[in-house]
Amino acid sequence: MPGWAPAHAVVTFIIRRLIGTVFLLIVVSIITFAIFFLIPRLAGQNTYQLASQYVGRNPTRQAVLQVEQQLGLADPIYLQYGRFVRGIVLGAHYRSGPTDTYCPVPCFGYSFRSQQPVWPMMISDIPVTLSLAIGASVLWLVGGVSIGVLSALRRGTLFDRFSMGVALAGVSLPVFFTGLISLELFSYKWPLFPNVQYVSILVNPLLWARNLVLPWIVLAFLYAALYARLTRAGMLETMSEDYIRTARAKGLPERTVIVKHGLRAALTPIVTIFGIDLGLLLGGAIITEVTFSLHGLGLFTVEAVQNQDLPEILGVTMLAAFFIVLANLVVDVLYAVVDPRVRK
Amino acid sequence: MMPETLLEVEDLRIHFPTQDGLVKAVDGVSFTLSRGRTLGIVGESGSGKSVTSLGIMGLLQGSHAQISGHIRLDGEDLVTASPDRVRQLRGSKMAMIFQDSLSALHPYYTVGNQIIEAYRIHNEVSKKAARKHAIDLLGRVGIPQPSVRVDDYPHQFSGGMRQRAMIAMALSCDPGLLIADEPTTALDVTVQAQILDLISDLQSEFGSAVIIITHDLGVVAELSDNILVMYAGRVAEYGSGADIFYRPGHPYTWGLLSSMPRLDRARTARLIPIAGTPPSLIRVPPGCPFHPRCQYTGLTNGRCDTEVPPLRAVATLEHEAACHLTAEDRVRLWAEISGGEVPAEAREIPDQAGELLDEAVDVPAEVGPSVAQGGVEA
Numbered sequence: 275m276p277g278w279a280p281a282h283a284v285v286t287f288i289i290r291r292l293i294g295t296v297f298l299l300i301v302v303s304i305i306t307f308a309i310f311f312l313i314p315r316l317a318g319q320n321t322y323q324l325a326s327q328y329v330g331r332n333p334t335r336q337a338v339l340q341v342e343q344q345l346g347l348a349d350p351i352y353l354q355y356g357r358f359v360r361g362i363v364l365g366a367h368y369r370s371g372p373t374d375t376y377c378p379v380p381c382f383g384y385s386f387r388s389q390q391p392v393w394p395m396m397i398s399d400i401p402v403t404l405s406l407a408i409g410a411s412v413l414w415l416v417g418g419v420s421i422g423v424l425s426a427l428r429r430g431t432l433f434d435r436f437s438m439g440v441a442l443a444g445v446s447l448p449v450f451f452t453g454l455i456s457l458e459l460f461s462y463k464w465p466l467f468p469n470v471q472y473v474s475i476l477v478n479p480l481l482w483a484r485n486l487v488l489p490w491i492v493l494a495f496l497y498a499a500l501y502a503r504l505t506r507a508g509m510l511e512t513m514s515e516d517y518i519r520t521a522r523a524k525g526l527p528e529r530t531v532i533v534k535h536g537l538r539a540a541l542t543p544i545v546t547i548f549g550i551d552l553g554l555l556l557g558g559a560i561i562t563e564v565t566f567s568l569h570g571l572g573l574f575t576v577e578a579v580q581n582q583d584l585p586e587i588l589g590v591t592m593l594a595a596f597f598i599v600l601a602n603l604v605v606d607v608l609y610a611v612v613d614p615r616v617r618k
Numbered sequence: 619m620m621p622e623t624l625l626e627v628e629d630l631r632i633h634f635p636t637q638d639g640l641v642k643a644v645d646g647v648s649f650t651l652s653r654g655r656t657l658g659i660v661g662e663s664g665s666g667k668s669v670t671s672l673g674i675m676g677l678l679q680g681s682h683a684q685i686s687g688h689i690r691l692d693g694e695d696l697v698t699a700s701p702d703r704v705r706q707l708r709g710s711k712m713a714m715i716f717q718d719s720l721s722a723l724h725p726y727y728t729v730g731n732q733i734i735e736a737y738r739i740h741n742e743v744s745k746k747a748a749r750k751h752a753i754d755l756l757g758r759v760g761i762p763q764p765s766v767r768v769d770d771y772p773h774q775f776s777g778g779m780r781q782r783a784m785i786a787m788a789l790s791c792d793p794g795l796l797i798a799d800e801p802t803t804a805l806d807v808t809v810q811a812q813i814l815d816l817i818s819d820l821q822s823e824f825g826s827a828v829i830i831i832t833h834d835l836g837v838v839a840e841l842s843d844n845i846l847v848m849y850a851g852r853v854a855e856y857g858s859g860a861d862i863f864y865r866p867g868h869p870y871t872w873g874l875l876s877s878m879p880r881l882d883r884a885r886t887a888r889l890i891p892i893a894g895t896p897p898s899l900i901r902v903p904p905g906c907p908f909h910p911r912c913q914y915t916g917l918t919n920g921r922c923d924t925e926v927p928p929l930r931a932v933a934t935l936e937h938e939a940a941c942h943l944t945a946e947d948r949v950r951l952w953a954e955i956s957g958g959e960v961p962a963e964a965r966e967i968p969d970q971a972g973e974l975l976d977e978a979v980d981v982p983a984e985v986g987p988s989v990a991q992g993g994v995e996a
Contacts, residue, residue, distance in 0.1 A: 515721065516716060516718060516721040516722040517721065517722055517723060517724040517725070519677060519716070519722070520716060520722045520723065520724070520784075521724070522677055522679075522705075522708070523675060523677060523708055523709065523713065523714045523716075524708065524709040524713075524735065524736040524739060524787070525705050525706060525707070525708035525709030525710060525736075525739050525740060526705075526709075526735070526739055527705065527739075528705075535724055538726055539724070539725070539726060612726070613725070613726060614725070614726060614728075614771040614773070615725055615771070615773050
């Protein structure tokens, strides 16, 4: 299509943002590490107390000492941080007595609970969260945006009032409520989607989709409501812009005015929010996963916190942060593609 | 060859029902415009000049406007035509330029694409041909390196260039009627003159009829064949440029002219504002809508407060004013005002406007009859 800005403008923009992203991730790792290791120290805890918090529930004295030594809590903080980063980048060796266990790259440590490296545990949970988040996001994006646009164009009509009323309900009702209701109705009373259990898409795509329908709808309902309201507000604002009047003055059909000139501009803020929402969800849709017993990153996080399993908590925090940073990067790049004023 | 009438507006009324009452934005406006001619519509904010133009363009959809009267473009009545028919005419037979070109151009599409879009709705041509046309148009409106700048986005253009691009877009289908709504208000003074020259040049090149809407008398002085002065949704005065500037027949026009800075007056001369503010369009004053601000109502035995003055011929049939003053009074009062004097009737006003008027008496006497800068060729 003629008139596209030179592609190199977008490419330079992406490279600039990528460099920024790497720095951001380093800062995130420092802060995360400091929260768990530096702040308790500053608050006056000694290494034994520190270790006893991270060893799981009701630890033996021996276990605490082992953790203290394993984590090297007596070392200066920068050495500990260096080891933490080194583990992620190069992998790490843990010596407990005569045994030497190797934790492969990227090493986020060993889970106290299962005595397994944390990373593979998280990796195996990612597909669940990914399936949930992506399926739901497609639903809410399509549903929310189209309802929002229609509401804006039919402002004040019965359709507008009704859909905005439903949207208000959607924003207000918590997932554990709508989730449990939907389970009661559609899994037990009328077993349309009886066995809610995650099946990999690679094993059986049909079953995968069928078992995820309820969580998708429940999660999407919450977000669709929000997006419908946002889109409606954005469309109302955009359709009163001067350039919409210009588009009409050219003699464009109303449909083109709405979609090409109105919606295009109204979608820009939606893209931003969508990226960040999706990034947050990839870190674990905690309530939805718990409600539907889906073993994704959200449930993983809940269990890690319940067991006070430090390496797991640290790992999942870093992973969630990574997803958010990544989502922000994607949003920024999309923004540059969508809005020519952002590329400089 | 007699100039052929292109646009005929007859008793146009545009009312907006609101919660506070009926807003009579345009209330019985009539005028005609011939091909190749220019009409200036002048008035303060809220006088109905922009609504008139939007009404002609059929751009009041969705605003619950109640439109009555006739708007005939090439003999076709736009008030009764279907919205889709009016849409087809928009852009092809009538086009519009807006005040703020930054907000009037879509920020996400290149200038070229926006011109191409305007051209291709009404003409079945390939994208390539349309692009060539767009480049050609950009060159004609004075954009340097048009084949490069065609791919720029609006924010990469300066204000003057954006307005040039707007003009190129409006002229893309060679419309018979071009409406320019405050085309220079958002621009630097030097750029303003360039844009006005451009509109004038292109008008003679394309042979379009032009309506210029402005609150700036200097702008219409430069461009217009005829001038329509609007007040509170009605026509206060209508006439040729010479009529309006040399022989204005309405106190409101006198006020507009006296409040305009002029190079042919001494620097010590004060600008004389029109006292008061424009009336609410929901509760338009009875009688002449201008009477609460008019200083000469004492001369008409109270008719100004009760009787709506009809448009009446002033000196020639083409010069009309809606005012109760007698012809003699008008000639006398305007002679005094244009001579730098303040008529005795106006001096009695005790408020702040009166003080300003007193100082204005110091204008040196050598000032000749009023000629607005830019000059109007009759």
